[in-house]
Amino acid sequence: MTLEPYRVPPGVAARLADWTTDENGGLSKEAGQDQTAALLPVLAEWQERLYAESKQALLIVLQARDAGGKDGTVKHVFGALNPNGVRVTSFKVPTPEEQAHDFLWRVHAQVPRRGMVGIFNRSHYEDVLVPMVEGDLDPGAIARRLDHIRAFENLLGDHGVRVLKLYLHVSPEEQKARLQARLDDPSKHWKFNPADLQARAAWDSYTRAFDTILSTSTEAAPWYVIPADRKWFRNLLVTQLVLATLQEMNPSFPALPFDPNGVTIE
């Protein structure tokens, strides 16, 4: 499966509406799940190389609407990695301390160190999405935030942090079904947040805001739009993307700076 169709081309005014939400890649669910299961151990091997080499880092930014599948992706894809080398950061509403700084301050502090895979479960893009939808910032201020984000991601790229940005793309019907499931199943009640209904009511405003952040797609820090109505297809595509990215980064096991045959363990 080629991944190019899911990449947001740099320098183009992209629109979410250009991607479908319910794709299956021509696969049955079972075949897709088998492919993912076969790829995850390979992903873990590449992660071990990244960790062993400790010269580069990978930062994966996950954005989606509520119930879009961020948590499920973390669980089912990144759960296959060695926890020694992964750090998930879930960004919530900023604390007073965080609000007393620029919007990238708390984000910068969580950038993965060399050797690590960092996952941002929500990210600095919330600081564009929310004010756009709520009208708290004028278009000039939004444009400046996007510029700051581009500069920040360039900084990371220049210092060995590869940035991969994933938008998990669900339809309004699929979101409705998932929110309803959270109401119906007592073991999922804790995931239900009434504020999600307000965001759902602002569906089109969010679509415009997501279209806007896709404009930060660059060669070095691309956005991918992941059809996410089918969880198994989403998992497969994310697995393939992260694997392809790690293979392109091509970390290698470092050599010993001495001859191992010359060492005797007493």
Next chain:
Amino acid sequence: MTLEPYRVPPGVAARLADWTTDENGGLSKEAGQDQTAALLPVLAEWQERLYAESKQALLIVLQARDAGGKDGTVKHVFGALNPNGVRVTSFKVPTPEEQAHDFLWRVHAQVPRRGMVGIFNRSHYEDVLVPMVEGDLDPGAIARRLDHIRAFENLLGDHGVRVLKLYLHVSPEEQKARLQARLDDPSKHWKFNPADLQARAAWDSYTRAFDTILSTSTEAAPWYVIPADRKWFRNLLVTQLVLATLQEMNPSFPALPFDPNGVTIE
């Protein structure tokens, strides 16, 4: 399998020599692996409850000699948890900034927040072990550090953080075999650190230092000595211990503060 024999009784001068390293619990390797594989999904369910409830946290401290199996335990046991709710912190040689503070400063900052499982891959106990072996601190200073650690762990316990401390217990023969494997296998070269041979040469000094830190075992923050020559038995015992601890903490899915049947999703 009862876990009590592996617990270091509070208020007793414990000695590592009182525990064996090569136990198998009367199980074959295959039976042990099957048991672990069956328990890990149950562990993940309890972790989800902890995360959903978000009222308590679990901090697991891993200590061992080099090649004692800390990384393998993280990979094979904690790898089964949802990465959204786990954070591993690997403590290295303190940076100048860290050294400019008290020895618990950097540790305190990494204590898991409510809902989370925190894993300390090495910990504040290194700040007792290393100076004891290297003779950098006199016995009075060591005793004060141990008091500070007890007070710190009491603080955590009083604020909903359960502390579980695991010493992975390997024999000198097993350590030798594992270090040799790191020399023999090029994909393991990155794990070989010549400094480990110096620590190995100081085996008995480290044993005395470990005996000393076991004196911080309390009801609220117990030490367990895990026979770790057999990796499969170590994984089984750690899985059972963490599961038993979570069950004792007994987190529950929170109820909704309103009637879910009264909500309509437009």
